[in-house]
Amino acid sequence: MAGYDYDLFVIGGGSGGVRAARVAAALGKRVAIAEEYRYGGTCVIRGCVPKKLYVYASQFPEHFADAAGYGWTVPEASFDWPTLVANKDKEIARLEAIYKRNVEGAGGEAFHSRAMLVDPHSVYLVAEDRTVSADQILIATGGRPAPHPALSGHEYCIFSNEAFDLKQLPKAIMIEGGGYIAVEFANIFHGLGVDTTLVYRGQEILSRFDMDLRRSLHEMMEKKGIKILCHAVSEWVRKTPDGRLDVLLSGGRTLTVDQVMLAIGRIPNTENMGLEGVGVELSKTGAIVVDQYSRTNLDNIWAIGDVTHRVQLTPVAIHEAMCFIETAFKNNPTAPDHDTIPTAVFSQPEIGTVGLSEDDAIKRYSEVEVYRASFRPMRHTLSGRDEKMLMKLVVDGSTRKVLGAHILGPDAGEMAQLLGIPLKAGLTKDDFDRTMAVHPTAAEELVTMYKPTYRVKNGERV
Numbered sequence: 379m380a381g382y383d384y385d386l387f388v389i390g391g392g393s394g395g396v397r398a399a400r401v402a403a404a405l406g407k408r409v410a411i412a413e414e415y416r417y418g419g420t421c422v423i424r425g426c427v428p429k430k431l432y433v434y435a436s437q438f439p440e441h442f443a444d445a446a447g448y449g450w451t452v453p454e455a456s457f458d459w460p461t462l463v464a465n466k467d468k469e470i471a472r473l474e475a476i477y478k479r480n481v482e483g484a485g486g487e488a489f490h491s492r493a494m495l496v497d498p499h500s501v502y503l504v505a506e507d508r509t510v511s512a513d514q515i516l517i518a519t520g521g522r523p524a525p526h527p528a529l530s531g532h533e534y535c536i537f538s539n540e541a542f543d544l545k546q547l548p549k550a551i552m553i554e555g556g557g558y559i560a561v562e563f564a565n566i567f568h569g570l571g572v573d574t575t576l577v578y579r580g581q582e583i584l585s586r587f588d589m590d591l592r593r594s595l596h597e598m599m600e601k602k603g604i605k606i607l608c609h610a611v612s613e614w615v616r617k618t619p620d621g622r623l624d625v626l627l628s629g630g631r632t633l634t635v636d637q638v639m640l641a642i643g644r645i646p647n648t649e650n651m652g653l654e655g656v657g658v659e660l661s662k663t664g665a666i667v668v669d670q671y672s673r674t675n676l677d678n679i680w681a682i683g684d685v686t687h688r689v690q691l692t693p694v695a696i697h698e699a700m701c702f703i704e705t706a707f708k709n710n711p712t713a714p715d716h717d718t719i720p721t722a723v724f725s726q727p728e729i730g731t732v733g734l735s736e737d738d739a740i741k742r743y744s745e746v747e748v749y750r751a752s753f754r755p756m757r758h759t760l761s762g763r764d765e766k767m768l769m770k771l772v773v774d775g776s777t778r779k780v781l782g783a784h785i786l787g788p789d790a791g792e793m794a795q796l797l798g799i800p801l802k803a804g805l806t807k808d809d810f811d812r813t814m815a816v817h818p819t820a821a822e823e824l825v826t827m828y829k830p831t832y833r834v835k836n837g838e839r840v
């Protein structure tokens with residue numbers, strides 16, 4: 379080990395890489411990290427953080443409208459996109475500096491450079507034009523939006539990366555995709571006053587979520603004025619003489635918009651960094667193949683986060699980093715636990731969810747009880763907003779274990795975080811029932827649904 383420049387070299391300064399570098403350095407290891415773009419990675423620079431700030435921005439028109447029922451007169455509001463972008467830039471620059479400082483503060487060395495593997499113990503730093511050596515190497519290079527080269531006119535389209543920094547807010551946008559990024563951006567743009575159309579090839583938005591929530595959110599988004607076209611794809615995109623974009627959709631319909639955003643998936647960043655040459659195994663989709671401990675097929679090379687295409691979420695990348703530290707540096711082999719991950723979709727209204735959807739539970743359990751409540755949350759009584767909240771618990775009929783909890787409505791993401799604890803602990807519906815309600819809240823519904831709304835036995839609703 380003494381013969382190497384570093385004990386650990388981390389490639390990629392995002393959520394996973396920075397955590398691993400910082401913690402390893404704090405353990406007294408000689409650590410370096412290379413980031414080719416900006417420290418903080420996708421989450422801080424062009425993912426979770428700016429996205430959530432834009433979600434907040436886009437919610438104000440509804441807050442202004444809702445205020446009237448509570449006695450407020452709100453003067454006509456106006457919105458300035460460049461101000462939002464500039465304030466967002468300030469905040470992410472602040473976070474970026476903290477990320478880098480945290481690594482250096484712990485004793486690590488942070489490079490601003492693209493890094494490439496030369497051999498299993500050597501990394502070439504492009505910006506420095508030099509090669510360094512390390513005992514262990516961790517690849518945490520994340521992913522990027524999947525391109526769509528087969529789409530004629532794809533060069534006119536943008537991805538989530540560009541959507542954050544548009545010079546002007548478009549008057550009309552088409553977003554292609556049905557995953558959470560597409561759905562969140564559709565809500566953001568609509569909330570900011572943009573005429574928004576969501577185009578998705580599947581049968582219903584947000585596959586892998588509970589169908590009840592998917593359908594209900596779809597309806598609510600349409601009610602707000604977002605156009606959603608399922609079973610549709612774009613066939614070509616063309617520039618019009620006045621600089622707008624015409625999009626031909628399957629089925630023959632044409633849209634004219636100012637921007638087309640593609641959110642059709644994400645691909646791992648594994649190209650042109652020497653992986654094939656060194657012999658690191660990649661999957662068919664280009665993701666780095668790892669074992670249960672995040673180790674690649676080479677003994678001293680590891681990979682965590684989005685680049686491994688397991689679960690693409692920031693807390694998961696961080697958890698994988700912490701498990702890697704245990705395994706590689708603390709002699710305590712620890713496999714990341716990807717079971718029962720709470721998650722949110724920051725749509726409007728929000729989705730918060732943890733555990734099995736009703737459909738998945740039915741496939742795995744012979745008797746499932748569904749507790750379901752749909753109600754107008756108190757905050758919408760005086761505001762007059764015609765929007766219902768949906769809560770649902772999916773329970774194993776034989777053991778009473780709560781298998782899934784699904785919420786659509788204000789603050790659903792916050793509730794999902796807390797519901798993650800009882801579901802991870804394997805608590806039963808009886809534990810929920812004997813928990814005192816907090817009144818008056820929307821969340822109290824979760825502990826007051828005493829009777830199943832319906833049961834499903836061997837796939838049949840009874």
Ligand SMILES: Cc1cc2nc3c(=O)[nH]c(=O)nc-3n(C[C@H](O)[C@H](O)[C@H](O)COP(=O)(O)OP(=O)(O)OC[C@H]3O[C@@H](n4cnc5c(N)ncnc54)[C@H](O)[C@@H]3O)c2cc1C
Pocket residue numbers: 389390391392393394395412413414415416417418419420421422424425426427429491492493494518519520521538559647651682683684685689690691692693695
């Ligand atoms: C629009 C959007 C919204 C999202 N919202 C959420 C959310 O609400 N909640 C959530 O949990 N997750 C969200 N995510 C996902 C989350 O951002 C990722 O799961 C997370 O950032 C993955 O962390 P990572 O460390 O694997 O990779 P990243 O954070 O992507 O970091 C990888 C870093 O490696 C750098 N890099 C790549 N190649 C090299 C190289 N060869 N040399 C040097 N550096 C390199 C990249 O520049 C990048 O900074 C969102 C993602 C997007 C795109």
